[in-house]
Amino acid sequence: MLLAIDCGNTNTVFSIWDGRSFLCTLRTSTHHARTADAYFTWFSTLVKHYGIEANITDVIISSTVPRVVFNLRVFADRFFGCRPLVVGKPECLLPHPPRVDPGTQVGPDRLVNSEGAYERHGGDLIVVDFGTATTFDVVAQDGAYVGGVIAPGVNLSLEALHMAAAALPHVDVTKPQKVIGTNTVACMQSGVFWGYVGLVNGVCERIRAEYDRPMRIIGTGGLASLFAQGDMLFDAIEDDLTMHGLTVIHDYNKKAQTS
Template identity: 75%
Template sequence: MLLCIDCGNTNTVFSVWDGEKFIATFRTATEHTRTADQYFVWFSTLMDHEQLSVNVSECIISSTVPRVVFNLRVLCDRYFGTRPLVVGKPECLLPTESRVDDGTIVGPDRLVNTAGAYDRHGGDLIVVDFGTATTFDVVATDGAYVGGVIAPGVNLSLEALHQAAAALPHIDVTKPNVVIGTNTVTCMQSGVFWGYIGLVREVCDRIRTEYAASWNADMRVIGTGGLAPLFSSGDVLFDQIEDDLTMHGLTVIHKYNKDKNPT
């Protein structure tokens, strides 16, 4: 079975793929000091709790935090007896190479989202991912990543607001009942919620206009990340919401590499 590992700036997700579906998904906080042994104890304990017994024989890793990759490699080698495929490394082939400025390093998460979205929806897409950063990935007709936009993430913005303004509390992200807040919390909730609705709509509209001028094609918008359903409830922002897009992209890239190198 295939173990897919997606390491983001905030959380790390492990999912086990049996060739047809994900049979287990576990999430933990990203900590660069966590050792391979600690990862294995955490993972195996949760697998035992779910009463799952699987033979992991292959692994693929996507990580936006370079410092954790070494220990994840050791985990795969020591406990699963396999050399992991690492997205972004030269030996990891992509179904379609990115078309960006020379010397630009595209984040592995964006490459994986592009592969997953193209596999499910074809090209001419905007993929909006609500993570530590809010990213907009432009997927061309042939499935290539051709650029995008990076904005501060929702929770990152809230944390910065709290730290910079001592009188403003930590709040939960939620859809407010009204736009005009009548206390500090509802004012902040309205600003964050409707502010990000406006951000997503405006950025997507401008991408569509620019893309149509260059490629003469309409675009669909795919939302992913934990907050995508919440923000979609405030407006019709997305043509489709995918809760497992990143993990699906990892399976797509792994299969592509396996087909190219069947040994």
């Protein structure tokens, strides 16, 4: 069985893949000082709690936080006796290498999202991922990641507003009843929600104008379904896109090893 780990700047997600389906998805906050032993204590407790018979033989990691990779490598080695594949490292092959400026280190999450989306939908895609940052990944007709857009994340924007303005409270993102807010919280929620709908639709429209072929838009990340309520133009929303991409890349590397 494969343990797929997607480490973002806010959350780290572990999923067990048995070759056909994900047996469970476990989430913890990302913290670079968490040790291999601490990962295992947390992981094994939850796996036992859900009654899962996990026989992990392989581990694949995508991490936007380079510092956490060391402890995750130790975790894989110590508890599962395996050397993990780490997306972005030279030994981890990609089915479709990116075409970007020389020397650019594309976020591994974006490469993984691109592979996952291409496997399901084919090429000519915009993948929008609502994480700590909101990323737009352009996947070419042949499956290669060819660039995109990085915008501040939804929660980051709300947090920045709260931190910078003494009178603005911390608020959670939600779809407001009306655009014109009649109290501070409603005004902030409207600004972030409708501001974001405008941002995503505007960026996608401009990408489409610059790219010379019809494109489909795939949304992912926890907040994608919330924004779909605000006339964002997604052709599909897939919460497991990053995990799916990790299984695609793992399969590709396994096949390359045996051929």
